Amino acid sequence: MPYVLLAGAIVTEVIGTSLLKSTQGFTRVWPTAGCVACYLVAFVLLARAISAGMKVGVGYALWSALGTTLIVLIGVLFLGEKLTVVSVAGLVLVVAGVVLLNLGGAH
Numbered sequence: 001m002p003y004v005l006l007a008g009a010i011v012t013e014v015i016g017t018s019l020l021k022s023t024q025g026f027t028r029v030w031p032t033a034g035c036v037a038c039y040l041v042a043f044v045l046l047a048r049a050i051s052a053g054m055k056v057g058v059g060y061a062l063w064s065a066l067g068t069t070l071i072v073l074i075g076v077l078f079l080g081e082k083l084t085v086v087s088v089a090g091l092v093l094v095v096a097g098v099v100l101l102n103l104g105g106a107h
Helices: 002-019 029-051 056-078 085-103
Strands: none
Touching: 002 029, 002 056, 029 056, 056 085
């Protein structure tokens, strides 16, 4: 169950982050409301995943690594952002860090 909650937290955080550009610096009401609501739901789901037994470090590492990876993909596919060798290397390092954290007995 903790991983289902974490998946929901990741999805809602990614949706909220995807809305950031459309808020135009939090000056547009509806995109801002959607963004804030998504972040609120994401934090609630992350907190519930942790209270359901997930280790804080593992939960946050997975949340940030998967969220970052998904946001980069959304940026490239839908927001016209460029994918560079440096950004790919950064994503690989983030994912490698999560793998090492899990292999190191953090869960």
